[in-house]
Amino acid sequence: MPPTPSRAEHAGVAGTRAAAGTLAVSSLAKSVPGGRLLFAGLDLTVAAGEVVAIVGESGVGKSTLLNILAGLDDSDAGSVAIEGTVLGGLDEAQRTKLRRESIGFVFQAFHILPYLTLRQNVALPLALVSPDAAKISARADAMLASVGLGDRGTGYARDLSGGEMQRVAIARALVHRPALILADEPTGNLDPATAATVLALFADAARKGGSAAVIVTHSRATAAIADRILTLTADGLRDQNGG
Numbered sequence: 501m502p503p504t505p506s507r508a509e510h511a512g513v514a515g516t517r518a519a520a521g522t523l524a525v526s527s528l529a530k531s532v533p534g535g536r537l538l539f540a541g542l543d544l545t546v547a548a549g550e551v552v553a554i555v556g557e558s559g560v561g562k563s564t565l566l567n568i569l570a571g572l573d574d575s576d577a578g579s580v581a582i583e584g585t586v587l588g589g590l591d592e593a594q595r596t597k598l599r600r601e602s603i604g605f606v607f608q609a610f611h612i613l614p615y616l617t618l619r620q621n622v623a624l625p626l627a628l629v630s631p632d633a634a635k636i637s638a639r640a641d642a643m644l645a646s647v648g649l650g651d652r653g654t655g656y657a658r659d660l661s662g663g664e665m666q667r668v669a670i671a672r673a674l675v676h677r678p679a680l681i682l683a684d685e686p687t688g689n690l691d692p693a694t695a696a697t698v699l700a701l702f703a704d705a706a707r708k709g710g711s712a713a714v715i716v717t718h719s720r721a722t723a724a725i726a727d728r729i730l731t732l733t734a735d736g737l738r739d740q741n742g743g
């Protein structure tokens with residue numbers, strides 16, 4: 501039995517997707533090497549099309565949590581499931597496959613490749629999971645258009661401004677219609693006006709595409725676009741409304 505539902509076939513233009521793109525985290529605990537506890541008893545469920553922001557003091561473990569959700573780091577206890585697939589049950593090759601097919605990343609270090617065109621950069625996640633070059637190009641162009649760069653597909657990434665690069669990163673994170681989008685300060689270093697535009701694009705694309713999105717941020721303005729804002733503490737995640 502394959503470890504994950506395959507999105508490779510339906511990540512193309514037609515793009516039907518499963519109804520439940522849900523992240524389910526249960527009783528997660530993590531200590532840093534050396535023993536200091538970061539958090540314990542952490543529960544989190546994010547529904548398809550829902551955008552959740554995680555805030556918290558510097559050093560509390562937000563990036564560590566994001567890495568655990570991505571299967572890039574291991575928790576000490578608890579479980580993470582993406583569309584019902586529990587990460588702890590996967591070997592490294594299966595985790596890599598799940599990341600490619602089911603997760604989109606918008607991390608601070610964008611890894612946009614300067615000597616590829618915008619279309620090639622955005623197409624990369626799809627090229628890893630689908631052999632259909634024509635569909636890949638069409639989908640990459642549609643994503644570029646959705647972030648306002650539809651006429652720039654054949655231009656090179658090295659010529660972009662910071663804000664344009666962030667928009668390419670968002671288009672690339674969403675191009676394969678991932679079940680889960682993980683974003684770490686997606687608008688870091690942008691001026692407030694550009695940040696607001698980029699965030700609106702991000703949230704709109706996640707909601708319309710039915711992806712569950714988790715954004716880690718220090719910015720109140722960034723957190724404000726989320727459906728829920730959760731504060732990370734040593735006791736886990738606390739709803740800002742007290743829930």
Ligand SMILES: Nc1ncnc2c1ncn2[C@@H]1O[C@H](COP(=O)(O)OP(=O)(O)OP(=O)(O)O)[C@@H](O)[C@H]1O
Nearest residue numbers: 532533534538556557558559560561562563564565
């Ligand atoms: N490999 C490691 N060895 C020891 N300590 C580590 C290691 N990785 C992370 N830490 C510590 O774990 C804590 C949590 O780090 P993390 O980057 O997750 O916090 P954060 O909430 O994202 O912080 P910030 O908001 O400042 O980015 C920090 O105190 C960090 O120093």
